[in-house]
Amino acid sequence: MLLTFFYGVVAMNSRYKQYLVIGLLLLFKEQAFAGYLPMAESSASTNPTANIYSTAQTGGEGKNSSLYSYKNSQATYDIPSVQLLDKDSKNIDFRKLIDYGGPVMVQFVFATCSTVCPILSACFSSAQPELEKLSGGSYRLVSISIDPEQDTPERLTEYAQRFKAGKNWYFLTGSQGDIAAVLKAFSATYQSNNKMYHQSLTLMRPRKDSNWTRIEGLLGKQDFIMEYKKMTGLSSQVKK
Template identity: 35%
Template sequence: MNRFAHRGLLTFGLLAFGIGQALAHSADEHPGQEMAAKMASPETARIKFADVTLLDQNGKVVSLEKDLVSNNIVVMGFIYTSCTTVCPVVSSIMGKVQKQLGARVGTEVQLVSISIDPQRDDPQRLNDYARTFQQGPGWSWLTGSPQSVTVTLMGLGAYSADVENHSPLILVGDGNNRFWTRYYGFTDPTELARAVEKLSGERNAHAKHTAIAMEHQP
């Protein structure tokens, strides 16, 4: 059995037996799990997109802001492929979000997973890893040079000098707004999907008000 098939089985095992048991099972492998054990807590924060290029899982050069975030509602997670505890759970949560949102992912909604271990996670490795979790288009898995990934993570407030000690984090936001919501810990996929729906509703309301205002212009 190859390592990616094995990781897929592990992922389903984690979900089947619950996050609490997953944390207890591998307490020494990922110190950041202490944060994950707590209830997921959202907070609003301002983010900044670094002016650098990254690589997606197909080896394509992309700009996170211009190619993936711009004019989209985005759900963004942070992982590395050799992580066997927290990261598969975070990726599984995002996979459930993709399933709940359906065809909207890839049109109005974009999912993004950024590797925090770019020295080992090349596009091919991310591509193999993504197969365990991804259920359709609209989900980009990113890596790049260590320098580009570092400044990207710093701008997003997701940088950790110790890869194995990073806290589970998912960001949700509108590409047209610099203020995004950070969800720390393991968040219910339904809560994330609701956050996307709320942003979508706000977009629609804004577009409607703009159209009405234009109609009443002299």
């Protein structure tokens, strides 16, 4: 039933979709539809040694339990050496950005998306204050456009402002070929030419040369912070 509902949302007029998603975010806040939005399966597989498991969330950050689940796996990726463009029109060496040494979290979005992407980005946005405290300011959030022809630096700037992005949050676009190389490297390619069905992914890594935590589905802020603490070895500080 929920899948039927969201396929209907995709077909709606973009203005009405935006209003609907904003309303749903306000109604359900951080727990909105985690794991229930339609996702296309990747045409590239994750690392074959990845230990994939499903995690039923139990509200580790407080008394309220999450009713949702997401697929969680460990994987390694070969980061491509490509030049991308950030929202300030600066050339960015993607590998250097990712391999800077500290915690990094990656998502794939596009600015005109009015279904999955706002929920992914709202998670990053709401987690910023706590990430700042937990990391001492040493972390990076990276949102990569899957629609580089439309997502100019100016449009990404508007998108970043909408989600109150701080200095540690990077928004990247680039050529079709370079974006495709990044998608392939992270096993994030999607079937068909409809970007509305791209995967809902959050990728996390604590430091260079560590494994990545690959999360398929949608996270609320509490889930995201819990996964961050697990990844960085701070899970013992999770409140019981």
